[in-house]
Amino acid sequence: MNKYYLTTAIPYVNAKPHVGHALEFVQADVIKRFHQLKGDDARLLSGSDENALKNVQAAENEGISVQELVDKNSKLFENLAKKLNIEFDVFERGSSDQHKKSSQELWERCFKNGDIYKKTYTGLYCVGCELFYEKSELNEKGECFEHPGKPLEEVSEENYFFKLSRYQDKIKELIEKDEIKIIPSFRKNEVLAFLKEGLQDISISRTNKRAKDWGVEVPNDPNQRMYVWFDALNIYQSGVGFGWDDKEYKKWWPADLHVIGKGIIRFHAVYWPAFLLSADLPLPKAIFVHGYFTVDGQKMSKTLGNVADPLDFIEKYGADALRYYLLSQISPFQDGDFSEKKLIEVYNSDLANGLGNLVARVARLCENSGFKNEPGKTFEIDEAYEKALNELRFNDALSFVWEKISEADKFINEEKPWELVKNNDEKVHGVLKHSVEQIKEIAYFLKPFLPETAEKIEEQYESSEIKSSTPLFPRIG
Numbered sequence: 001m002n003k004y005y006l007t008t009a010i011p012y013v014n015a016k017p018h019v020g021h022a023l024e025f026v027q028a029d030v031i032k033r034f035h036q037l038k039g040d041d042a043r044l045l046s047g048s049d050e051n052a053l054k055n056v057q058a059a060e061n062e063g064i065s066v067q068e069l070v071d072k073n074s075k076l077f078e079n080l081a082k083k084l085n086i087e088f089d090v091f092e093r094g095s096s097d098q099h100k101k102s103s104q105e106l107w108e109r110c111f112k113n114g115d116i117y118k119k120t121y122t123g124l125y126c127v128g129c130e131l132f133y134e135k136s137e138l139n140e141k142g143e144c145f146e147h148p149g150k151p152l153e154e155v156s157e158e159n160y161f162f163k164l165s166r167y168q169d170k171i172k173e174l175i176e177k178d179e180i181k182i183i184p185s186f187r188k189n190e191v192l193a194f195l196k197e198g199l200q201d202i203s204i205s206r207t208n209k210r211a212k213d214w215g216v217e218v219p220n221d222p223n224q225r226m227y228v229w230f231d232a233l234n235i236y237q238s239g240v241g242f243g244w245d246d247k248e249y250k251k252w253w254p255a256d257l258h259v260i261g262k263g264i265i266r267f268h269a270v271y272w273p274a275f276l277l278s279a280d281l282p283l284p285k286a287i288f289v290h291g292y293f294t295v296d297g298q299k300m301s302k303t304l305g306n307v308a309d310p311l312d313f314i315e316k317y318g319a320d321a322l323r324y325y326l327l328s329q330i331s332p333f334q335d336g337d338f339s340e341k342k343l344i345e346v347y348n349s350d351l352a353n354g355l356g357n358l359v360a361r362v363a364r365l366c367e368n369s370g371f372k373n374e375p376g377k378t379f380e381i382d383e384a385y386e387k388a389l390n391e392l393r394f395n396d397a398l399s400f401v402w403e404k405i406s407e408a409d410k411f412i413n414e415e416k417p418w419e420l421v422k423n424n425d426e427k428v429h430g431v432l433k434h435s436v437e438q439i440k441e442i443a444y445f446l447k448p449f450l451p452e453t454a455e456k457i458e459e460q461y462e463s464s465e466i467k468s469s470t471p472l473f474p475r476i477g
């Protein structure tokens, strides 16, 4: 049995999850379920980045303690996953003792190898990104591109630094040779262009005062806390035993895939491998980078009040409908636009009319003809489907399934089993046997994408007498 270990990014939990988180969770879940379908031992980790300064600020705004805020908000992310039928095997929290211990172990390894040193630094700091920026990296107003409208703070303090510059050539080589594979390739080129500019050493701690006594303590220095990315990235390891269960760690690490959004590629493709190289630890094999969302053509923002809450859509249309929309209509690699109108259109055309109608129609014909169902054959993963999923082209893998739905529709329309039923023609059983097999195969291929629906179809089509049931996707509007 092959192991396959993948992760979502580790969200800040300073606010509730939006539809971008839903996309990433669903993508990761499909990859995990696809590997399970292949017989792999797959593990999916998510977690919450609880040591960020943003959480401290959000807690101050709400008038509660930081721990209360992260306890409350991390549950919202776990709940969203549950509602989307996603089972995280591990949900590792940044404020757990296990994670803190693990991150201190990572720090000590880098320190021992001479990659951590102390110096006074003055720089422009974006609280939103938790990052110091060079002037050249900012827009003409001196703001970061991720957080326009929020002026940067000039911060001067004594911090620990990590010798990132030392790993520049090594990381460049690893990425060029796809030893850390970045998908899609245009993101790989972006990282290589960034590396070409040259790497500066980075601050990996802040004073207790600026951290407001929150976060992971730096080993042997009570006045400093870890800079958030140093420990946040380590959630990928701390969740599978690093620093606390060596057997577990060796079983799962290195990660086969990190699923992330385009805004945090630098941390994953450059900083993270550098920390691991410094600590003499194995490197993740691949990084998949998805785009961002607009909503009805506009950037999602709290000020515009258009932050799409995935729970609303799950409530209205069901988890599988939202999963289907995100996976079939949103490009896996480019930015996408979320539109409820489009979701309803696709729901009606592909799920209600396409899949739902086919499943109901064949069940009705089986019922009316006294069809005796037999245990079916087992299915195998098709090459085109597998290739699409190995390349994370979710939309193409779904097109493959929908072609099978069209084929099944075409078969029924040509064979007209309803006429055979009317004429008591024995041939009807052979025709329906074929249609039933087609539907079971469709359910098999749908498992990673629409797990709830696939299970319902399998249940309905496993019984010896297939009966009609309530529609899988009642039409909307």
Ligand SMILES: [Zn+2]
Pocket (backbone or CB within 6 Å): 126, 127, 128, 129, 130, 144, 145, 146, 147
């Ligand atoms: Zn920023």
